[in-house]
Amino acid sequence: MYTPAQSRQYQLDMKAREAAGKPLPTLSASDMVIIEKRMEEMKRQMDAVIKAQFKVEVTFGKARSNKQPFQGAISIWLSGSKLSGDGDEKVYECNRCEALVHPRAIEGGYAVCHQCGWQGGCPDLVGERFYKLTEQNWAVAIYKAYRRVGGDADIYLKYHPSDIREANKMEVRRGMGGDAIYKAREARRPLMYSLERIIKDTGAGADILGRFEALVKA
């Protein structure tokens, strides 16, 4: 097996041979087997999708603006696909110490906070946080939620459905084709910023807060 440095050196040697007009060595059968194995391994690594354990769900209210602060909520979910393949499970927050209360710590609607020991029913837990923020501060709030789950989350952005209702009414009024409502619906589809994408972007040097801000403004 070649190291990357050896591989580079080999390629330089081959280029030098080619430039000098010398014949290039042909690959032996055993070399071919090694190369094929390496290519299979690379393909496996590329196919291995990064699965986030959590989902940070952001829902914006209808008065979304790029100038004024606007309302919305952030909630955290345990991603179903990670475990049993069932639906997502809600991650609550202790209303006394603000620690996250994992679905594992809830049984029959009864929860125990692992941090402060608070015990009680789910309705007494915090399910989502409500905010009224500017786009820039929404990015910060999303970042904080993302950090709370150790950066192991996909980010989902949802919009208030009234935009579609408005488009629908308009559609009926104008008696137009289905184009306008289709466009409105497409534009309101939840945006997803996957952990895999986040890792790729930040690995390429992107500032994560800047990426979240771009998501909010998208």
Ligand SMILES: [Zn+2]
């Ligand atoms: Zn607590």
